[in-house]
Amino acid sequence: MNLKMNNIEKVFELINNSQNICISGHKSPDGDCIGSVMALYRFLKRLGKSKNLTVCIEGTIPFNYRQYVDEDVIIKEYDNKKFDLLFILDCSDLERLGKFKDVYKNSKKSVCIDHHKTNKSYADINIIDSSMSSTGEILYDVFKALNVKITKEEASLIYIAILTDTGKFSYSNTSSDTHRKAAELIDLGVQVAEIDNTIYNSKPSNIVKAFIDCVGGIELYYGNRLGIASITKGVLEKNNADMGDIDGVVEFIREIKEVEVSCVLKENENKTRVSLRSKNNIDVSEVSVKFGGGGHAKAAGFEVNKDVKNTKELLINTFKEYFGEQ
Numbered sequence: 001m002n003l004k005m006n007n008i009e010k011v012f013e014l015i016n017n018s019q020n021i022c023i024s025g026h027k028s029p030d031g032d033c034i035g036s037v038m039a040l041y042r043f044l045k046r047l048g049k050s051k052n053l054t055v056c057i058e059g060t061i062p063f064n065y066r067q068y069v070d071e072d073v074i075i076k077e078y079d080n081k082k083f084d085l086l087f088i089l090d091c092s093d094l095e096r097l098g099k100f101k102d103v104y105k106n107s108k109k110s111v112c113i114d115h116h117k118t119n120k121s122y123a124d125i126n127i128i129d130s131s132m133s134s135t136g137e138i139l140y141d142v143f144k145a146l147n148v149k150i151t152k153e154e155a156s157l158i159y160i161a162i163l164t165d166t167g168k169f170s171y172s173n174t175s176s177d178t179h180r181k182a183a184e185l186i187d188l189g190v191q192v193a194e195i196d197n198t199i200y201n202s203k204p205s206n207i208v209k210a211f212i213d214c215v216g217g218i219e220l221y222y223g224n225r226l227g228i229a230s231i232t233k234g235v236l237e238k239n240n241a242d243m244g245d246i247d248g249v250v251e252f253i254r255e256i257k258e259v260e261v262s263c264v265l266k267e268n269e270n271k272t273r274v275s276l277r278s279k280n281n282i283d284v285s286e287v288s289v290k291f292g293g294g295g296h297a298k299a300a301g302f303e304v305n306k307d308v309k310n311t312k313e314l315l316i317n318t319f320k321e322y323f324g325e326q
């Protein structure tokens with residue numbers, strides 16, 4: 001990656017000159033967001049001596065990440081506190097900060113580290129590279145450029161960020177550099193099998209049952225090229241599960257041979273959050289941007305003020321353009 005060294009120096013200078021620092025990530029956090037935010041938190045805490053650090057992420061931390069998170073450092077509500085410096089990680093636009101989006105205007109300086117190609121460089125310093133698999137990968141480059149050795153705990157958090165955003169090093173965003181960085185992280189003490197078991201093989205039975213209910217409802221359109229499933233409030237209530245706990249449905253749909261685009265609809269009050277994955281050439285970030293969202297060519301999302309049924313119709317109509325008649 002072409003990290004602009006003058007940018008890195010400016011970031012370091014900002015860190016040194018700031019007392020109150022906030023680290024934020026996108027709402028409904030995933031592994032990349034959580035791993036990157038917590039890695040930066042630990043890193044700054046270790047270097048920062050008397051610095052005042054605040055972490056804000058809207059939404060519950062999924063159960064499988066909780067042991068890697070100091071949950072008491074994540075603030076629940078925003079009281080308009082002012083910051084000298086704000087880090088915004090893995091966040092394509094400020095709306096994705098959810099109820100914490102005002103931290104941006106209440107911070108003197110901001111640094112965005114991200115890999116979403118729809119990111120419009122809204123911060124004072126923007127370290128954005130859409131060729132990177134994950135924000136964790138970029139953050140690792142930043143740490144390296146700062147010339148500070150990172151700890152096993154920090155390495156593990158970055159590894160989690162990379163592991164989850166590459167689908168265990170299987171998506172097309174996985175490069176030889178991604179593997180080289182993972183190798184370096186393992187040299188720093190990352191326990192690969194232990195992390196795999198915690199992140200992927202530790203689901204409570206009710207979560208697996210909720211997952212089965214969701215994938216049991218997969219619908220296929222356009223000769224199986226479009227696959228849609230929903231995570232509804234009903235399914236969550238029936239299985240006593242949280243939205244953030246159900247992971248992997250959109251990836252599961254993609255396992256169907258003919259599926260080119262997989263969609264998961266998440267019911268959220270009167271709105272529906274849509275996650276899209278593309279297997280081949282269709283750029284799902286284009287579709288997401290059309291509806292006010294963003295993301296990557298092969299993984300993107302958006303939210304609409306419609307219920308699940310109407311959102312499904314919207315998607316079927318939208319993809320007609322790509323797949324032709326049903």
Ligand SMILES: [Mn+2]
Nearest residue numbers: 032090135165
């Ligand atoms: Mn990411």
